[in-house]
Amino acid sequence: MQSRIAPILIRWYERHGRRLPWRETRDPYRIWLSEVILQQTRVQQGWSYYEQFTTHYPTIQSLAAASEDEVLKLWQGLGYYSRARNLHAAARQVVEHFDGRFPDTYEAIRSLRGVGDYTAAAIASMAYDLPHAVVDGNVYRVLARLFDIETPIDSTEGRKGFATLAEELLDKAHPATYNQAIMDFGAVQCTPQHPDCTACPLADCCLAHSAGTVLQRPIKQGHTKVRDRYFNYLHLTDGHATLLHRRTAGDIWQGLYEFPLIETPSEVDFITLSRTEAFTQLLGGQPFQLTASQRMPQHLLSHQRLHATFHRVQVEALPHHSDLIAIPTERLDDYAVSRLTDRYLAHE
Ligand code: SF4
The missing domain is CATH 1.10.340.30 (Hypothetical protein; domain 2)
Structure with a gap:
């Protein structure tokens, strides 16, 4: 045969x-x-x-x-x-x-x-x-x-x-x-x-x-364990510019850009998020206004299930942090982003 x-x-x-x-x-x-x-x-x-x-x-x-x-x-x-x-x-x-x-x-x-x-x-x-x-x-x-x-x-x-x-x-x-x-x-x-x-x-x-x-046929044994992660993105803007962070090694999407991210152990609403230390550190305690929140459909990667929400937040002045870059909003398209962020931007 x-x-x-x-x-x-x-x-x-x-x-x-x-x-x-x-x-x-x-x-x-x-x-x-x-x-x-x-x-x-x-x-x-x-x-x-x-x-x-x-x-x-x-x-x-x-x-x-x-x-x-x-x-x-x-x-x-x-x-x-x-x-x-x-x-x-x-x-x-x-x-x-x-x-x-x-x-x-x-x-x-x-x-x-x-x-x-x-x-x-x-x-x-x-x-x-x-x-x-x-x-x-x-x-x-x-x-x-x-x-x-x-x-x-x-x-x-x-x-x-x-x-x-x-x-x-x-x-x-x-x-x-x-x-x-x-x-x-x-x-x-x-x-x-x-x-x-x-x-x-x-x-x-x-x-x-x-x-x-x-x-x-074919038979697969499967059993890959999937981890749930909860991503809260802050799309900060002062009306002209926004902040991006470049992901580093050791996690998903190395080298890609995204909005500042606060990862939480479970799903949280914006009020709870705004009371976290990470949020206060990011904004430096300045006043802010939430203008929109978009909860994304679950995003599946090979071993991870991402639950992501993007919050658009208006501030007087964008905060300065060494790991964040400020870019004019209209230049967002020039940066390589994950499919998740791309989907958010497409509907934003
Ligand atoms: S299973 Fe595939 S190889 Fe076998 S008869 Fe059907 S089409 Fe042909």
Whole structure:
């Protein structure tokens, strides 16, 4: 059965594969950009980000020469900003340690910041035709169904087992085409909720299809603990300017800008907030007037559930603090902010 799978997938891909700009190139830099962007979003939205990045930074040298703020701003809306910071750091690594030429071995590619097994295999195979199998969410699903595998994909045993199986199935003479074929097959034919089994060229050898377990594959053990956090943002204004804070390392959204934040252990109303020491310290005891409050819908991150409220507060004069910058209100758009703050500003 195993030897039949690759030729069938490649034939399927030749007829049904999607035509995407990053498929038309062998440039490792562009392939890498597309892979990092697509880990964050769907193809349709990813496409416009890919075009923006390749227009702003046509070469890895131009990306390396950009400031982190510019890169984060261009990334805005994709979330998971550590990926953008890693992208930028890896571009600088290539310029500094590889003479500006994208590395051409799996190990060297894997040594770049933020590049894991999946991305390294994708670049190595698609740019250099090196025989490395990709294992992304689509591949997990297709393999779990074809072989009716019950081992959870998020267990150590599962990760190892699926990686070995993927390498065994790889068409080593055509790794680029095979990898794209199996990922596209998962995205288009063997989809999570509505796989098209009736028109599937692999139906007669698909074990989950014959066992009737298709929608139960793949299995995940899950159990990720989610932490609740309560964010109270103060959108302070003196009528002309506002204050921003740049988030530092060790927490979410490193390097992004936001309004001064007071985090509380539970949800609080504005009166309670205004009596906290943090609030008094921030405003320096001066009079203030609350002009609006906006409670945001719960904002989910991978391990955190954020409950956020933005309070717009009018003051006579903006207070001075070394970790806050005052900017003219109309320049807010120039700063990279989290998706949460972006949503607030869109409705403000
Ligand atoms: S038969 Fe259904 S579950 Fe099996 S590979 Fe084809 S589409 Fe996926």
